[in-house]
Amino acid sequence: MADVGRHPNITLHTMSEVVDIKGFxxxxxxxxxxxxxxxxxxxxxxxxxxxxxxxxxxxDEFNVxxxxxxxxxxxxxxxxxxxxxxxxxxxxGHGCSKCADACDKNCIHFHMSDEDFQVNVGSIIVATGLEPxxxxxxxxxxxxxxxxxxxxxxxxxMVNAGGPTEGNLICPKGRKTPRSVGFIQCVGSxxxxxxxxxxxxxxxxxxxxxxxxxxxxxxxxxxxxxxxDIRAFGKGxxxxxxxxxxxxxxYVRGLPGSIxxxxxxxVRVAVENTGTGRIEYHDLNMMVLALGMKPSSGTQRxxxxxxxxxxxxxxxxxxxxxxxxxxAATRGIFYAGCAEGPKDIKESVTQGSAAAVxxxxxxxxxxxTTEPITSEVIAEHCVSCGKCATxxxxxxxxxxxxxxxxxxxxxxxxxxxxxxxxxCKFGAIVMNHYTDEQINSQTxxxxxxxxxxxxxxxxxxxxxxxxxxxxxxxxxxxPANVRLIRTMxxxxxxxxxxxxxxxxxxxxxxxxxxxxxxxHYIDANHWTEKRINKMHKKMEKMGIRPERLQLxxxxxxxxxxxxxxxxxxxxxxxNVTEAEIVETVKILGExxxxx
Amino acid sequence: MGxxxxxAVGAGVDKSRIGVYVCRCGLNIAQTVDCAKVAQNAAGIxxxxxxxxxxxxxxxxxxxxxxxxxxxxxxxxxxxxxxSPRLHEPTFRQMMKKAGLNPYLMEMANLRxxxxxxxxxxxxxxxxxxEDLVKMAVARVGLLWPxxxxxxxxxxxxxxxxxxxxxxQAALDLADTGYEVILVEKTPSIGGVMAQLDKTFPTxxxxx
Numbered sequence: 020m021a022d023v024g025r026h027p028n029i030t031l032h033t034m035s036e037v038v039d040i041k042g043f044x045x046x047x048x049x050x051x052x053x054x055x056x057x058x059x060x061x062x063x064x065x066x067x068x069x070x071x072x073x074x075x076x077x078x079d080e081f082n083v084x085x086x087x088x089x090x091x092x093x094x095x096x097x098x099x100x101x102x103x104x105x106x107x108x109x110x111x112g113h114g115c116s117k118c119a120d121a122c123d124k125n126c127i128h129f130h131m132s133d134e135d136f137q138v139n140v141g142s143i144i145v146a147t148g149l150e151p152x153x154x155x156x157x158x159x160x161x162x163x164x165x166x167x168x169x170x171x172x173x174x175x176x177m178v179n180a181g182g183p184t185e186g187n188l189i190c191p192k193g194r195k196t197p198r199s200v201g202f203i204q205c206v207g208s209x210x211x212x213x214x215x216x217x218x219x220x221x222x223x224x225x226x227x228x229x230x231x232x233x234x235x236x237x238x239x240x241x242x243x244x245x246x247x248d249i250r251a252f253g254k255g256x257x258x259x260x261x262x263x264x265x266x267x268x269x270y271v272r273g274l275p276g277s278i279x280x281x282x283x284x285x286v287r288v289a290v291e292n293t294g295t296g297r298i299e300y301h302d303l304n305m306m307v308l309a310l311g312m313k314p315s316s317g318t319q320r321x322x323x324x325x326x327x328x329x330x331x332x333x334x335x336x337x338x339x340x341x342x343x344x345x346x347a348a349t350r351g352i353f354y355a356g357c358a359e360g361p362k363d364i365k366e367s368v369t370q371g372s373a374a375a376v377x378x379x380x381x382x383x384x385x386x387x388t389t390e391p392i393t394s395e396v397i398a399e400h401c402v403s404c405g406k407c408a409t410x411x412x413x414x415x416x417x418x419x420x421x422x423x424x425x426x427x428x429x430x431x432x433x434x435x436x437x438x439x440x441x442x443c444k445f446g447a448i449v450m451n452h453y454t455d456e457q458i459n460s461q462t463x464x465x466x467x468x469x470x471x472x473x474x475x476x477x478x479x480x481x482x483x484x485x486x487x488x489x490x491x492x493x494x495x496x497x498p499a500n501v502r503l504i505r506t507m508x509x510x511x512x513x514x515x516x517x518x519x520x521x522x523x524x525x526x527x528x529x530x531x532x533x534x535x536x537x538x539h540y541i542d543a544n545h546w547t548e549k550r551i552n553k554m555h556k557k558m559e560k561m562g563i564r565p566e567r568l569q570l571x572x573x574x575x576x577x578x579x580x581x582x583x584x585x586x587x588x589x590x591x592x593x594n595v596t597e598a599e600i601v602e603t604v605k606i607l608g609e610x611x612x613x614x
Numbered sequence: 615m616g617x618x619x620x621x622a623v624g625a626g627v628d629k630s631r632i633g634v635y636v637c638r639c640g641l642n643i644a645q646t647v648d649c650a651k652v653a654q655n656a657a658g659i660x661x662x663x664x665x666x667x668x669x670x671x672x673x674x675x676x677x678x679x680x681x682x683x684x685x686x687x688x689x690x691x692x693x694x695x696x697x698s699p700r701l702h703e704p705t706f707r708q709m710m711k712k713a714g715l716n717p718y719l720m721e722m723a724n725l726r727x728x729x730x731x732x733x734x735x736x737x738x739x740x741x742x743x744x745e746d747l748v749k750m751a752v753a754r755v756g757l758l759w760p761x762x763x764x765x766x767x768x769x770x771x772x773x774x775x776x777x778x779x780x781x782x783q784a785a786l787d788l789a790d791t792g793y794e795v796i797l798v799e800k801t802p803s804i805g806g807v808m809a810q811l812d813k814t815f816p817t818x819x820x821x822x
Contacts, residue, residue, distance in 0.1 A: 020805055020822060023782055023797065028789035033799045037775055045768035051798055081810065097822050098803035138796055141769040146781030148806050172810060179812040228815040255816040317800070321775070339701065356780025364779055364814055364821070371783025378772050378784075379791055387768040391718070391761035431766055451761055452718060460753040465746055480700070488698045491727030499739035502746060503728060505699070582732070 024099040033100060036317070038135075040324050043434060044351030045141050045387035053134040057110075058091070060102035062126035065093055067103075069118035069127060075109050079183075082176045086183035091118045091127070096181065141387075142351045142378040145335060146371065147321065149312040149357035152207025152214050160203065160308055165280040166192035168306045171202075171225060178232055188233070190305050192284030197304030199241035200233060201288065202226045203275060208311030209247060217332050219311035220361040223250045226309050227263050234266040242268045243301055245275055245290055253365070271299070278306065312361040325352060326539045328482065330576045334360045345374045348481055348575070349539065353377050392452045392507065393433040394440055400447035401425035407439035407448060410510075412541035436540035437511030441550070453506055455513065462520050465502045470524035471600055474501045474588045477516070479509045479544075482533035482574050489578035497585035500592075508532065510543035514554055517568060522607040526595040527567050529588055534572040544572075561610070563603050567595060630756050633664040633689040634748060635680055637671035637696030639726055646730035648741045652695065656748045661756055663687050671696045677709050684713045691715075691758070693751045695723035695744065716760035723747040773798060778806025 023029055032053050039050040058069075073089035080088075081095045090109040093102070105118070105127070112129065119127040151172055154162040162168050167190050169177075180186040190197050204222055207214030223246070230242050249270065251260040264270065275288040285304050292299050314333040322329055327347050328336040335354050338346040345353050353374040356367040381387070396407075396416075405420040415432035416439060418424065426447070428439075440450035465473060478484040484505050490497065506512060509532025520528050530551060538544040548570065555565040569591070571584050636653040638644035649667040657665035664683050670676045671694050683689060692715075694706050699722040707717035725744050733740040770793060774785045777799035785795045797804070808814075811821040 020782060020809070023777070023785055023804055026786065026789045026795075028793065029785055029795045029797055031777070031797045031799070031804065033777070033802050033804065035798045036800055037773075037798060045766060047769075047773070049773055056802065083810075094801065094803040095805075095809065097805075097809070099805070100803070104802045138771070138773065139769045140771040140773045140796065142772045144772060144774045144781065144784045146774055146776035146778060146784060148776050148778040148780070151807070172807075175810060175812050182812075224815045225811075228813060228818065231818065232813055253816065259815060315776075342701070353784075355774075355784045356776070356778055358776065358780070364808060365816075367778070367780040367808075368783045371780040372787050374780075375772075375784045375787035375791070378788060379793065382768060382770050382772070382793065385768060385770060386765050388763040388765055391763050430764065452758065454757070454759075457754050457757045460757055461750040464749045464753045484698075485700060488700055488724075488727040491698070491731040494731055494734065496734060497732055499733040499736050499743050501728075502743070502750070503724070504750075 020097065020099045024101070031100065034104065037321065037324070040143075042139075043432075044349070044381070047140050047143060047351065048137055049140060049143075050135065050137050053136070055107070055131040055133050056102065057105035057107065057127060057129060057131050058103045059126035059128065060100045062124050063102035064124065065101045065103065066123075067093070068121045068123070069103055072117040072121045074115065074117065075111060077106070077109055082183045083170070083173050085173060085176055141382045142353065143325070144353045144355055144374045144378060145321065145327075145347070145358050146355040146374075147315045147318060147358040149361065150315050151310040152313055154206050154308050154310060156213050157206060159277050160206065160275070160306075161278045161280065161286070162308060165278065165286055166190075167197075167280075167284050167286060167304065168278065168308065171222070171229070171307055171309045174229060174307045178229070178236075188237070188305075190284060196237070197240070199243070199303045199305070201301065201303040201306045202229065202242075202244045202309055203306065204244065204246040204309045205274065206308040206310050207313070214311055215313065215332055217361070218250065220250075221363045222309040222311060224253070224256055224259070224363065226307075227251065227259050229307070230263045230268045231259065231266070234263070234268065241303075243303065244268060244270045245273060245288070246270060247272070247274060253363070271301075312357060315358065318358070323536050325349065326537070326541060327352065328533075328537060328575045330360075332360075334358065336576055345370055345377055348485070351381060389431065390435060392435040393430045394428050394435070394437060395449045395451065396426045396428055397447050397449060398425040400445050402445055402447070404445075406442050406444070410438045410442045410543075410546050412436065412438070412543050434540055436508035436543040437506065438508065438540070438543045438546050441511050441513040442546060450511060453511055455515065458504060458506070458516055459519050461504050462516065462523060462525075466520065466523040466525055471526050471595070471597060472500050473525070474498070474527055474529065474585065474592055475520050475525045476501060476503050476529040476531060476588070477509065477512045478503045478505055479532040479539070480505055480507045481539035482537065482572075483509070483531035483581070485575035486573040486577045486581040489575060490581045491578075493578045495578055495582040497582040498589040500589065501585050508538070508540045508543050509547040510540060512547060512550075514550060517554060518607055518610070521563065521567070521603050522611070524600050524604055526592045526600055527569065527588055529569045529571060529584070531571045531573050531584070534574055537574060561606050563606060564595075564599070566591060630661045630691050631663045631687065631689050632661050632691045632693060632752060632755060633680065633683055633687070634662055634666075634693045634752060635671050635695065636665070636667045636744075636748065637676070637694065637725070638667055638669050639696060640670065643696070643725050643730040646734050646737050646740045647725055647744045648737070651741055652744045652748055655745045656693075656752060659749060659752050662752060663689060672702050672705050680709065681713050684715065691719045691755045693721050693723060693748065693755050695725050695748045695751065697726040698722075698724050698728070718761040719755065719758050721751045721755040721758065723751040770794065771796065776806070777804030779808040781806070
């Protein structure tokens with residue numbers, strides 16, 4: 020930790036948050052909001068004189084509320100940067116200024132203001148970590164109702180020599196060293212009702228570690244662990260588990276159904292021991308809840324800012340679960356640690372190193388090759404209406420609507436979603452690698468034989484096509500008459516592609532993309548949605564059943580949903596009669612003639 | 615390999631010479647899809663000069679076989695019917711470059727994730743679908759244009775968002791290698807949840 024503070028190549032911004040991200044791989048522009056510390060961190064010597072005189076007392080976050088701190092405080096003794104900070108929401112302000120008077124170095128400045136600055140970087144590593152599960156949701160365990168029911172994090176602080184009790188374990192109620200301690204596993208993990216359905220990966224070993232720490236300090240303490248499975252899968256883990264059992268820690272297979280408080284503050288747990296099949300009651304002086312992990316609270320906001328994908332559990336989704344475990348689907352962005360899923364320290368460190376190397380691999384040449392899949396304007400066809408510039412999520416198109424100067428695409432800024440090409444009514448924009456002809460040719464071939472049996476699906480590369488891949492990897496079976504046409508974004512799916520498909524005898528058409536808010540191209544899928552809504556109205560007017568055109572949002576993690584949607588599409592297809600298709604072909608043929 | 619001496623083919627002025635490779639992916643594709651039949655079917659499509667099945671298209675011998683065919687038969691566009699392009703599109707684009715062809719004149723048909731693995735109990739329907747997907751890819755590949763990648767400058771800096779153990783490790787590794795790092799942390803100190811832990815497994819030492 021201290022190395023980070025000292026390193027000449029690292030600029031550390033604490034109390035800072037990313038508020039906006041623009042640009043693309045190699046050249047990201049990031050806006051950071053740095054909250055004011057009100058203490059000059061380069062001058063502060065962490066002498067602590069300020070905190071001694073501060074009259075405001077608040078619970079200490081680092082010790083999860085088990086001790087107190089002042090409004091001017093140091094988060095913990097080894098904090099980096101080694102500097103005090105003032106929480107201005109708590110501080111009494113100018114009227115008080117006792118701390119400023121006490122500071123010999125004059126490094127407290129009440130007039131300091133928040134900084135809002137921008138940095139340019141070539142790559143980003145997302146290491147936003149985790150948040151412990153809040154066990155108040157599981158009322159049956161009585162956390163906060165019963166004082167001697169604690170979380171694993173509170174327990175950690177208490178047994179820490181630098182913690183509020185200097186390493187002595189004390190029951191909050193009764194203030195005595197407990198003679199017996201219980202641990203409940205999977206609090207907030209592996210449950211369909213409360214918390215996450217996933218395994219939090221670290222709680223088994225963390226509890227085993229805690230039992231060893233307790234046995235070292237209190238050899239005669241009675242310790243019981245209530246669990247579903249003990250997952251001691253890592254190197255050296257089984258040894259620790261065996262050591263814990265040899266020291267007399269009892270492992271009871273079964274999660275308690277309820278906890279009640281006894282008169283002396285102890286708790287009585289009722290548990291069905293699945294080893295013996297009996298209901299058992301255990302009285303324990305203290306109960307520790309082994310908390311699971313949740314994604315950190317800012318995850319979703321950051322994900323939307325960067326156009327990344329999340330798994331159904333809310334953690335970041337990697338580009339490939341085995342082969343690209345630290346890469347985001349967006350080039351130049353990498354994941355490390357619990358941001359990607361619950362993991363222990365060793366795994367977090369491994370991923371941190373892996374992400375660093377992936378970033379170096381990208382940057383070491385000093386230049387980057389950009390994908391040539393961008394749009395181009397055919398100046399002769401352009402009427403300078405400005406529609407393309409309006410829909411472009413990247414402001415990559417310049418057009419002067421007053422002077423009627425044709426649109427120009429800045430290819431370095433263009434990310435290649437193709438929304439402009441789909442929205443241009445004059446055929447003045449060509450989307451490289453996904454031209455009208457290239458896409459319609461696939462439709463033509465697909466529908467050349469037995470068109471009525473087929474389900475034409477347009478799928479965006481990042482979410483829906485990936486969702487279909489995920490269905491494949493998961494071996495989820497769905498009707499074999501589905502045919503996918505890949506576009507980079509659902510925003511590329513031109514109205515004409517759909518009319519063309521119906522004219523060629525398609526019974527149904529599905530347009531699928533990323534969920535709103537998750538679009539890989541910021542908000543290009545908004546235009547997809549608008550377009551499809553408009554088309555539904557047109558279909559009604561033309562006498563084509565609007566249901567035959569469907570729009571679905573399917574994420575990269577939603578393999579099950581993809582398979583489900585395909586089954587629904589097949590149901591829909593079976594309702595479309597041969598006569599209906601013939602009629603539609605006729606209607607659209609006439610529409611074409613009119614044009 | 616280098617350039618095989620033929621002129622780079624433009625936007626379909628000349629007739630294309632397409633090679634189609636139906637990957638068995640060991641048995642991943644072949645156990646459901648009749649790969650030989652798919653390859654045979656594709657051989658009959660206009661402009662397809664070579665069409666064959668291949669055990670692992672992505673493997674070194676697989677790629678060598680394609681490269682040799684390109685040279686011998688003057689192929690200028692390639693269809694690889696194998697797994698998801700999200701997995702191996704970069705692999706085969708690289709192979710195209712090796713052959714002296716434009717990497718964007720290659721198209722993939724996804725026979726594994728979107729055919730053999732999802733229609734395991736319907737081999738006939740899966741084979742039929744595979745034939746369709748290959749035909750679609752052939753139609754598309756014939757219409758593709760050569761594209762050139764642009765080389766743009768890059769900022770040799772990394773932002774690490776989050777100063778827990780993972781962020782710290784990433785920042786240090788980058789900084790030690792000589793890269794500039796901007797580490798952004800929400801709270802007043804780095805260390806994250808790890809710093810709150812007492813002893814840590816499996817070494818049973820302190821976390822800070």
